[in-house]
Amino acid sequence: MEQPAVTGFKKLFRHIHMGYLFLALGIFIIEILIATVFSGIPFIRAYLGDTLVVILLYCLIRAFWSASPLALSGAVFLFACAVEAAQALHLADALGLPSGSVLRILIGTSFSWIDILMYFLGCLIAFLLDSIYLHRHAVR
Helix, strand or coil, X not given: CCCHHHHHHHHHHHCXXXXXXXXXXXXXXHHHHHHHCCCCCHHHHHHHHHHHHHHHHHHHHHHHCCCCXXXXXXXXXXXXXXXXXXXXXCHHHHCCCCCCCHHHHHHCCCCCHHHHHHHHHHHHHHHHHHHHHHHHHHHC
């Protein structure tokens, strides 16, 4: 007879969509490479990084929560816009967050309309790919 903790652990993983979790992990590794190895290439850092970060967030949420691609991509986009608005309002400075702190890096310090465009494109890509994936697996 299995112990309750083992049964609970198996039940937890039964509800985690491992494909999305592994995809999120892969994108996270790419984001680390962009922030370190490719940090000197402005196009990759600014555009690709911003596009991938919302796809990462989408996949991470989708790994643990079943939601429609449209609702989730919309929610992720609104969250990204809220973070960008916090940058426009200089929230990191207002909170007195020290330079280089994790929270200051996550919030960011510079507003850009291009970032919002990249967030939109990333959410659109996540929505389209997830919709295609769900459609293909629903048909079978």
